[in-house]
Amino acid sequence: MGSSQKKKNEKKKDFQKTKLKVGKTKAAPSNFTNTSFKSKSIVLNQQSLLAAAPSESSQFTHSLSLLSSKTDSQRKESLSHLATAVTSRPVDSPLPRPVGVILPILFPLILDGNNGVRAQLLRLLKALPQKDLEGHGSAFLPYVRAGMTHLAADIRLSSVEILSWLLSVAGQEVVSAAGGWIKTLNCFLSLLGWHTEASTKWSSNKASFGKSGSEGKLAARVLQVFAEFLRAGIGLTDDPNLSGEGLGVNDGGALFPLRHVQYHLLPTKASPFAYLDLFSSVKKEEGDMYESREDRLRVFAQLFQVPVERGIDSARQDGGETGRASAGVRKILRECNMASKP
Numbered sequence: 460m461g462s463s464q465k466k467k468n469e470k471k472k473d474f475q476k477t478k479l480k481v482g483k484t485k486a487a488p489s490n491f492t493n494t495s496f497k498s499k500s501i502v503l504n505q506q507s508l509l510a511a512a513p514s515e516s517s518q519f520t521h522s523l524s525l526l527s528s529k530t531d532s533q534r535k536e537s538l539s540h541l542a543t544a545v546t547s548r549p550v551d552s553p554l555p556r557p558v559g560v561i562l563p564i565l566f567p568l569i570l571d572g573n574n575g576v577r578a579q580l581l582r583l584l585k586a587l588p589q590k591d592l593e594g595h596g597s598a599f600l601p602y603v604r605a606g607m608t609h610l611a612a613d614i615r616l617s618s619v620e621i622l623s624w625l626l627s628v629a630g631q632e633v634v635s636a637a638g639g640w641i642k643t644l645n646c647f648l649s650l651l652g653w654h655t656e657a658s659t660k661w662s663s664n665k666a667s668f669g670k671s672g673s674e675g676k677l678a679a680r681v682l683q684v685f686a687e688f689l690r691a692g693i694g695l696t697d698d699p700n701l702s703g704e705g706l707g708v709n710d711g712g713a714l715f716p717l718r719h720v721q722y723h724l725l726p727t728k729a730s731p732f733a734y735l736d737l738f739s740s741v742k743k744e745e746g747d748m749y750e751s752r753e754d755r756l757r758v759f760a761q762l763f764q765v766p767v768e769r770g771i772d773s774a775r776q777d778g779g780e781t782g783r784a785s786a787g788v789r790k791i792l793r794e795c796n797m798a799s800k801p
Contacts, residue, residue: 519544519555526564531573538579545586558591562598569602569621570614577617589628596629597636607646615650616677623684630691638746640692640755644763647685653770682784689791693756756795
């Protein structure tokens with residue numbers, strides 16, 4: 460058979476259908492590779508397996524570094540791990556990292572767009588020891604005020620919740636900080652729609668609290684935190700270190716027949732007569748520190764008493780939870796002899 464006939468037969472094979480017999484497998488193709496073998500061990504080059512696990516401090520630091528991640532779930536899981544690490548540590552043991560290092564990383568998360576991240580942030584803040592937060596309360600205020608005036612309703616409400624926690628931890632430090640009194644009051648009045656001339660710079664209309672069905676409950680919560688803020692700033696206190704500060708009450712029978720001894724004592728703060736403006740200094744009331752209750756009460760009466768009372772009357776007319784929450788604000792004003800009778 461010639462070569463030409465051989466080539467024709469080979470080409471014809473490609474178009475012939477092979478007949479399969481029962482019980483006989485199909486012939487394997489020429490490029491078939493058998494992969495049925497089993498390996499007892501796999502060796503990887505440049506791999507190191509250590510029996511020692513990373514320390515808690517290194518894990519804590521790693522979770523802190525992940526808080527700047529662009530992934531919402533990663534930030535949320537990192538905050539959850541940090542909160543668990545803080546709560547599960549032995550009693551009276553120090554934190555893996557100082558609070559002064561942790562807080563600057565947490566502050567931007569107050570304005571985070573994810574609800575779960577902000578919820579885990581509040582959980583972590585509540586887990587931190589209160590004694591370690593002393594002196595850091597004023598550092599929260601710029602971020603909290605930015606959250607209270609945010610365009611997103613859920614961020615505004617979560618910022619109010621963080622402020623409520625902050626007041627329970629360092630209330631006096633918050634209201635006495637630079638800008639902690641007037642600026643925060645302007646934010647509250649802007650959030651509630653009880654505007655003064657200064658608060659209208661922040662917003663011109665009453666802020667929305669999200670869905671229409673839950674607006675009453677959310678507005679009531681804002682009023683409750685507003686009452687907590689006023690109580691920390693101008694409310695009567697049982698603290699003996701603060702009870703005689705500008706209250707104008709008698710000293711009691713322990714110092715009888717002496718009366719109003721606190722007015723004759725040496726001042727406990729720097730520049731006690733600065734409010735008289737004797738040297739014509741430039742006034743910056745909005746960013747000033749009002750360390751005494753008397754100063755805060757004077758500023759509140761001058762700038763905020765009228766719009767607050769007007770807003771309380773409006774909230775009481777709304778009724779429901781909002782009306783009941785407004786009663787807490789009115790109660791504090793009555794304690795200060797500032798509220799008019801309903």
